[in-house]
Amino acid sequence: MSExxxxxxxxxxxxxxxHYCPGCTHGIIHRLIAECIEExxxxxxxxxxxxxxxxxxxxxxxxxxxxxxxxxxxxAVATGIKRVHEDACVFTYQGDGDxxxxxxxxxxxAAARSENISVFFVNNAIYGMTGGQMAPTTLVGQKATTSPxxxxxxxxxxxxxxxxxxxxxxxxxxxxRVMVVDVKSINNAxxxxxxxxxxxxxxxGFSMVEILSTCPTGWGMxxxxxxxxxxxxMVDYYPLGLIKEGN
Amino acid sequence: xxxxxxxxxxxKGCRLCMSVCPKKIxxxxxxxxxxxxxxxxxxxxxxxxxxxTFCAVMCPDLIIEVYR
Ligand SMILES: Cc1ncc(C[n+]2csc(CCOP(=O)(O)OP(=O)(O)O)c2C)c(N)n1
Ligand code: SF4
Ligand code: SF4
Ligand code: SF4
Numbered sequence: 001m002s003e004x005x006x007x008x009x010x011x012x013x014x015x016x017x018x019h020y021c022p023g024c025t026h027g028i029i030h031r032l033i034a035e036c037i038e039e040x041x042x043x044x045x046x047x048x049x050x051x052x053x054x055x056x057x058x059x060x061x062x063x064x065x066x067x068x069x070x071x072x073x074x075x076a077v078a079t080g081i082k083r084v085h086e087d088a089c090v091f092t093y094q095g096d097g098d099x100x101x102x103x104x105x106x107x108x109x110a111a112a113r114s115e116n117i118s119v120f121f122v123n124n125a126i127y128g129m130t131g132g133q134m135a136p137t138t139l140v141g142q143k144a145t146t147s148p149x150x151x152x153x154x155x156x157x158x159x160x161x162x163x164x165x166x167x168x169x170x171x172x173x174x175x176x177r178v179m180v181v182d183v184k185s186i187n188n189a190x191x192x193x194x195x196x197x198x199x200x201x202x203x204x205g206f207s208m209v210e211i212l213s214t215c216p217t218g219w220g221m222x223x224x225x226x227x228x229x230x231x232x233x234m235v236d237y238y239p240l241g242l243i244k245e246g247n
Numbered sequence: 248x249x250x251x252x253x254x255x256x257x258x259k260g261c262r263l264c265m266s267v268c269p270k271k272i273x274x275x276x277x278x279x280x281x282x283x284x285x286x287x288x289x290x291x292x293x294x295x296x297x298x299x300t301f302c303a304v305m306c307p308d309l310i311i312e313v314y315r
Contacts, residue, residue, distance in 0.1 A: 003250065007303040007313035018308055022285065023261030027307030183267055183301050216261075223261040 010034040012043055012063045019057060023223020025213045026055055028180045029122055029189070033091065034062060036194040040201070046089040047081050049074040053095035054128040054215075072103020075110035078117045089197060091118040096137040097127040100162045107166070107208075114171030114205035114247070118196040121162065121208055124215040125234060132218035136160045139237055143220070159237065163210045167244040174199050174207035175244040179235065181214075181227045205247065212238060249298020251290055254310040260285035264302035264311065270295045273302060 009015070012034035018027045037046050043064065050058040052071035059066035069077040074092035082090040099107050099121050110117065126144055127133040134144040134151055137159050141150040151159075167175045174196055178189035189211055196207040212234050214226035221229060258281060265273045265288065276289040290296060298315035 003314040005312060006249075006298060006315045007300040007311070009309045009312075013309070017257050020307065022259035023263055023307065025307055027309065028305070031309060183304050186304055223263055224266055227263070227266070 010038050012038045013061055014063045016060060018061065020054065021215075021217045023214065023216045023226065024054070024128075025180045026122065028186060029093075029120065029211050029213060030055075030058065030061055032180070032186070032190045032193050033093070033120060036190060036197055037064070037089065040089075040194065040197055042089040042197065042201070045087060046091070047085065049078045049081070049090070049092040051092070051094040051098040052129075053098050055093055055095060055122065056129065058093050072098050072101070073106055074098070074103065075106040075115070075117070075119065078119075079110055079113070079115045082115060082117050089118075089200060090116075091120060091197070093120050094122065095128065096121070096123045096125065096162070097130075097135045100136045100160050107162075108169065111166055111169040111172045111206045111208070114173065116200055116203055116205050117207075118193075118200050119206070119208040120193065120196075121210045122213045123162070123210055123238065124213045124218070125159070126215050126218040128215045128218045132215075132220075137162070139233060142233075144218070161238060163208065163238075163243045166208055170247060171206055172208065172244055173205040173247050175210075176242050177210040177212065177238060177240050179212040179230060179240060181231055210238075212240075248294070248315075249296040250293060250314040251296055251298075251302060252312045252314070253288060253290075254312075255279075255287040255289075256281045256283070257308055257310045258285060258287035259283065259308055260287060261307070262288070263305045263307065264288060267301040267305045269299060269301065270297065272296060
């Protein structure tokens, strides 16, 4: 009986193992982006911008030109790259500490200018790399090393829903929130990532896909418990689906 | 029918693949420890595998190849 390979690692990912913790869904998101680039025939014209955070080493994983940006500055770096290389497909990959905290100015103004780039925003509701501190996206009651009794709304305010903030900006063309916790949601996330890259190639302007992702280590949970917590608690506060399309 | 192949040495034993396998034929092999220090996942009954790819889609570390 002849066998066909029906699932394999995309060529857009270099053949090196990820350094991520067991069960961390950063790896799934890397694969989806790589597959979309490949399937759209953009492998030779893509330039990615990596963040500071657990995914700082993304430049080692994607098989295209990559540029590392200072913490939060990926949208500014991507702006420069895209303006010089108008035909290139330019994406940023950013965590919630990177995008929703230190890089808030850069992301908002990139959207305001409707820079023609795709932003992949990985929201895991915590600062993973630095050891699990509270992020602007940490849920009320969620424990972090800097909120050992859970985020206190009176003291730390409410978490920011970045996609809704970005959708209020005229220049944002496409904003969608997805998750990567099971086969169905992973397939949906892939559709959103692909759409964002397609819109960029059509010159539609700024788009952002927010991907809810787990951080089992920072959350102090097993990977399976983290998936369940994301599906219930995170989705409750960060509703999934299309937030804006067209401007 | 299908067939799954694991790059066993790179498995981190996270169990995410097990949670999505419709046939429930994946389990952690506690008799083995890979070079990363994890008990790797293994398939208990390849004859039942349909090659649906669910496990591979879920694996964050891309260590599963699926054949049909
Ligand atoms: C200018 C600057 N300030 C602070 C830091 C420390 N720092 C490194 S990663 C990080 C948080 C990253 O969190 P997030 O963006 O949510 O990504 P994750 O690690 O969770 O994937 C911080 C604060 C830094 N590297 N540079
Ligand atoms: S600390 Fe969290 S985000 Fe970072 S690799 Fe580990 S699980 Fe993933
Ligand atoms: S391909 Fe499908 S049936 Fe086979 S092990 Fe993976 S999830 Fe189970
Ligand atoms: S999802 Fe991947 S890394 Fe995790 S246990 Fe399964 S095969 Fe191993």
